[in-house]
Every structure is written in C-alpha cells, then in structure tokens.
Amino acid sequence: MVLAELKYNHQDMKRGYTNRTLYINLINNEIKIKPVSNEMKEKFIGGRGFDIWLMWNSLPKDRIVKWNDPENEICLATGPLGASTYYPGGGKSIVTTISPLTGIIIDSNVGGHFGPYSKYSGFDAIEIQGKSEKEVILFINGQDHIVQLLESSDLEDLSDNSHLLTQQLTEKFAKEPTEKEKQLVSVVSTGSAAKHSRWGMLNFSWYSRKRKWASCKQAGRGGIGTVFADKKIKALVCRAPVYDVKRNNPANPDKLKELGRKHNKNIIKFDPTMNQMRFVGTGYLPDIMNITDLLPTENFRFGQHREIKDKNIPYKRQVWFELFEEHTGKGADGCWLGCSVSCSHWVSNYEVMTGPFKGQKVVVDGPEYETIAGCGSNWGVWDPKWILEINFYCDTYGLDTIGIGTGIAFVMECYEEGIINKEITGGLELKFGNVEAAVELIHQMARGEGFGLIVGQGIKRMKKKFAEEYGGDPQFLQDIGMEHKGLEFSEYVTKESLTQQAGFGLTNKGPQHDEAWLIFEDVVRHSIPTFEDKANALYWFPLWRTWFGLCGLNIA
Numbered sequence: 435m436v437l438a439e440l441k442y443n444h445q446d447m448k449r450g451y452t453n454r455t456l457y458i459n460l461i462n463n464e465i466k467i468k469p470v471s472n473e474m475k476e477k478f479i480g481g482r483g484f485d486i487w488l489m490w491n492s493l494p495k496d497r498i499v500k501w502n503d504p505e506n507e508i509c510l511a512t513g514p515l516g517a518s519t520y521y522p523g524g525g526k527s528i529v530t531t532i533s534p535l536t537g538i539i540i541d542s543n544v545g546g547h548f549g550p551y552s553k554y555s556g557f558d559a560i561e562i563q564g565k566s567e568k569e570v571i572l573f574i575n576g577q578d579h580i581v582q583l584l585e586s587s588d589l590e591d592l593s594d595n596s597h598l599l600t601q602q603l604t605e606k607f608a609k610e611p612t613e614k615e616k617q618l619v620s621v622v623s624t625g626s627a628a629k630h631s632r633w634g635m636l637n638f639s640w641y642s643r644k645r646k647w648a649s650c651k652q653a654g655r656g657g658i659g660t661v662f663a664d665k666k667i668k669a670l671v672c673r674a675p676v677y678d679v680k681r682n683n684p685a686n687p688d689k690l691k692e693l694g695r696k697h698n699k700n701i702i703k704f705d706p707t708m709n710q711m712r713f714v715g716t717g718y719l720p721d722i723m724n725i726t727d728l729l730p731t732e733n734f735r736f737g738q739h740r741e742i743k744d745k746n747i748p749y750k751r752q753v754w755f756e757l758f759e760e761h762t763g764k765g766a767d768g769c770w771l772g773c774s775v776s777c778s779h780w781v782s783n784y785e786v787m788t789g790p791f792k793g794q795k796v797v798v799d800g801p802e803y804e805t806i807a808g809c810g811s812n813w814g815v816w817d818p819k820w821i822l823e824i825n826f827y828c829d830t831y832g833l834d835t836i837g838i839g840t841g842i843a844f845v846m847e848c849y850e851e852g853i854i855n856k857e858i859t860g861g862l863e864l865k866f867g868n869v870e871a872a873v874e875l876i877h878q879m880a881r882g883e884g885f886g887l888i889v890g891q892g893i894k895r896m897k898k899k900f901a902e903e904y905g906g907d908p909q910f911l912q913d914i915g916m917e918h919k920g921l922e923f924s925e926y927v928t929k930e931s932l933t934q935q936a937g938f939g940l941t942n943k944g945p946q947h948d949e950a951w952l953i954f955e956d957v958v959r960h961s962i963p964t965f966e967d968k969a970n971a972l973y974w975f976p977l978w979r980t981w982f983g984l985c986g987l988n989i990a
C-alpha cells in the first residue's frame with residue numbers, strides 16, 4: 435500500500451546544490467519539500483551542517499529529546515562537493531540523530547551511492563521525523579520525480595538480514611533487471627540486531643559490477659541503526675536518474691577537473707609505495723599499529739601481542755594482501771565513482787561457520803582496520819577467518835563493529851577478573867581468545883535473547899549494571915571500560931600519543947577517530963614533536979575534518 439506520495443518537478447542542480455531538502459513525518463505520513471536558503475548555505479555549507487540545522491529547527495526546544503522520542507530525527511545529507519565524480523572520496527553521506535548511546539547528537543560519515551543518488555534525484559538532505567506503527571519503505575524515484583512511503587509488508591518475503599534485504603530491494607526497485615539499472619539503485623537498511631542493541635548501524639549500498647552484488651558501506655557509530663529500527667523504517671531506496679560528470683553543475687568545472695586529475699594522478703603514483711590502500715584498503719594499518727605499539731590488544735591493555743610479536747599474525751599487511759588477491763583478483767573497487775583510492779575490498783565465497791547462514795558462501799565487504807583490530811587483537815583473536823565471520827554477521831545483523839569490538843573486549847576483561855561468570859553469561863566462557871563465545875553474543879543480539887541483550891546496551895550501561903548487580907568495583911570498571919560520553923573508543927591505544935588521547939577527549943560526539951586521528955602523525959610519522967605542534971594540531975585537525983563532513987567528502 436502506498437501510504438503517502440509526493441510528485442515534484444525536477445530542478446537542475448546549481449553549483450553543487452539542489453536547493454531543496456525532503457521532509458518525511460512517519461506519524462502522519464506527511465512528505466514535503468523545504469527550500470534551502472542562502473543563509474543555510476553560507477553558514478552551514480552542507481553535509482553535517484545541513485543535518486544539524488534541520489534538527490535544530492525541527493526538534494522541540496523546551497525539553498531534552500531522547501533518542502526514542504518520535505520527535506528525534508534521522509537526517510542525511512551530502513555537501514556541495516558530494517556527488518562529484520571528478521574528485522576522489524566525493525560520494526559521502528553524513529547521517530545524524532540523537533544517539534541511544536550518548537543521548538546527544540551523533541554523526542556518521544558513510545560511502546555508498548544513496549547520498550549522491552538522492553542529490554541527483556533533487557534533494558540536498560533527507561529529514562525523517564516521527565515513528566511509524568508498521569514497517570515502511572521510503573522510495574525516492576528520481577527518474578519519475580515521485581517520493582513514496584510504502585508499507586513494507588506489501589513486498590513479500592523481505593529478509594531481516596541486511597545483506598539479503600539489500601539484494602532483494604535492489605532487484606525490486608531497479609526499473610529493469612539489468613546491471614545498468616541495478617547500478618542506479620541504492621538502499622539504506624539495518625538488520626535484526628539493531629532492534630535489540632544500542633549499537634545498530636546503517637548499511638548504504640552500491641551495486642558493484644565487479645562483484646555482481648549490491649555491496650555496502652556502514653554508517654556505524656552511535657546507534658543510528660537502532661533509531662532507524664525504532665522508527666520502524668525497513669529501508670530507504672533511491673532510484674537515480676541517469677547522470678554524468680556534469681550533473682553536480684559546479685561553479686568552475688574546468689578547475690575542479692584539473693584539481694581532481696592532479697589529485698588522482700598522485701594517488702595512483704604514490705599509493706603502491708605508501709599505504710597500498712588500492713591493494714589492501716585499511717587492512718594496511720594493523721601491521722603499522724602493531725609495530726608501533728598502538729594496536730589495541732586484550733581490551734587496550736597492550737599495544738601489541740606479548741607472545742606472537744614475531745609470528746606471521748593476521749596483522750601483517752601481506753596476509754590481507756594475499757586474501758584479497760585470492761578472492762578478488764587485483765581489481766580495486768571504490769564505493770563512489772571516480773574515487774581512485776578504491777579502498778573498498780571484499781572477500782567472495784566466504785563459507786560461514788556459525789549461526790543461521792552456516793555452510794553458505796557469502797560476500798564479505800571488508801574487513802576494515804577497525805573490525806580487524808576491534809574484533810581481533812582486542813579480543814585476543816588472531817585468525818583472519820574469524821574476523822571475516824564477525825564482519826559478515828555484524829554487517830548483516832546491522833551492528834557497529836567498533837561498538838561490538840570495544841564492548842566485548844570489556845566483557846572479556848570483566849570475565850577474566852571474575853566480575854561476571856558463567857552463571858551470569860548463560861554458560862558462555864568469555865575469556866580473551868574465545869571467539870566462538872563472542873560470536874554467540876552477536877547471534878543473541880540478533881535473536882533478542884540471553885546475555886547478548888545486556889552486552890548490546892553498551893559499556894556505559896554495563897558498567898552500572900556490573901557494579902550494582904554483580905558487585906564489580908565501580909572505579910575498576912570505570913578504568914577498564916573504554917567509553918567516553920557513552921560511546922565506545924575506536925581502535926587506537928592512546929597511551930603513546932598525547933594528541934590522540936587529547937583528541938578523543940575533545941571530540942563532540944565521543945571518542946571516534948574522524949574528529950581525532952592524530953596518532954599517525956604523532957607516533958608513526960613523528961611530525962608533531964613539540965607541545966606547541968601538538969596543540970596546534972589539536973586545534974586544526976577537527977576543523978579540517980569538520981570541513982570535509984560539511985562538503986560531503988571522505989573522512990575515513
């Protein structure tokens with residue numbers, strides 16, 4: 435059933451803006467278009483700025499809005515440089531909401547095609563308010579200029595697992611079942627665990643011809659997927675019009691083209707001898723972090739493993755290099771067109787070892803550094819196949835691998851210290867290295883049962899419960915529970931880096947590396963040696979990163 439529909443006139447983009455935003459209210463099924471004012475563009479630029487402006491104007495100001503209040507919004511925007519195919523990393527969407535973990539605004543920067551496609555369809559930002567009674571799908575049809583709110587139960591057999599749901603909706607909403615048409619569809623969805631945990635994330639898809647599969651990038655941090663599930667949104671789907679490099683209509687296309695070409699040339703020239711992002715993605719990082727004593731190991735207690743320092747652990751770049759080469763050939767793949775970094779790696783034909791997909795062969799998007807470190811070394815797990823298993827299930831269940839990684843590492847230390855035991859965990863022996871027990875917690879979050887439900891509330895709430903109900907020492911729990919403002923730390927040991935530690939402390943949303951990633955300059959490159967250098971870097975770095983997030987650029 436079509437619950438609501440809005441037909442609109444197409445308006446060409448000017449200088450990176452469509453000059454419109456789309457508002458949807460899930461209580462009364464209202465769909466309307468709001469204009470973008472010059473003030474909005476001058477003061478808030480786009481991306482995160484537009485999201486926050488929209489939330490500021492729509493949320494009540496006479497009381498604190500909680501994450502699960504209907505007034506809370508999910509806003510999603512690109513920026514004026516976003517959706518440009520000239521410039522690498524220009525396909526980002528920035529998503530904001532009031533976080534179920536922190537109670538304040540969280541933002542997440544994500545690739546995939548949804549942001550650019552919604553812009554090509556006519557909207558600089560999407561603003562969703564209210565809560566639906568039944569599960570709904572928002573369909574932006576940029577080819578025929580119609581926005582529809584659909585009851586999702588009308589579409590038969592939709593999966594609760596995000597990797598399957600994404601394929602189903604890509605097929606159903608493509609105008610024709612051709613590769614070309616599937617490439618014009620992008621889906622945003624979450625999975626079953628987002629309903630039962632505060633670590634819910636959103637998958638943003640793009641159809642990859644190389645993989646013959648709709649792959650996803652994740653808006654992971656802060657529980658945005660939990661809010662999405664609470665609002666009973668099954669998915670957002672956008673079908674884009676056919677587009678070309680001029681669609682963004684920049685003020686000076688020749689200048690942008692020239693800059694983009696220069697930038698791309700340098701990336702292609704220097705990447706093989708520098709990071710090798712085109713070959714291993716962020717899988718290049720664990721090796722460096724391990725060598726420099728920065729790799730979180732066993733709940734951040736160590737920066738490298740005390741026993742297997744010299745062995746060929748999966749933290750060597752070569753391990754990921756070979757794995758990707760075996761599964762994907764030498765081809766690099768990007769989550770947005772024109773991105774020469776092309777860091778989006780994948781493993782095809784991975785045979786699942788546990789849970790509902792046991793024995794099936796699947797595509798795993800990733801793994802990225804944060805998953806390798808958070809759900810690997812930080813749990814005392816060193817086997818790449820388990821990292822793929824966790825990566826797959828977190829993606830399809832809609833879970834943030836940083837929250838899961840840091841959260842379960844905390845649980846493991848609590849278990850080792852005797853604060854929790856098998857009676858409390860329902861028989862799970864959650865010692866460091868017991869990856870099967872940890873994976874079972876993830877399955878429990880998806881099923882909404884067992885100790886996984888407690889763990890899925892996040893470290894801040896676990897600390898309180900473990901102190902009040904299980905007799906843990908509150909100070910000790912405070913010391914070992916790696917969260918700030920309620921958000922779990924991303925995967926860097928900060929004891930060696932004053933700037934990383936201070937940067938995490940100064941972040942607006944909590945300890946996430948997009949606002950604070952000075953560890954590499956500080957400890958690996960030693961480029962900010964004095965206190966003055968560090969103070970300067972702490973001032974400038976978040977401003978640069980904020981600028982990227984306003985413009986719609988990559989900040990990963």
Ligand code: SF4
Binds near residue numbers: 522524545770776988
């Ligand atoms: S750098 Fe990687 S994550 Fe960023 S746009 Fe390019 S392929 Fe996507």
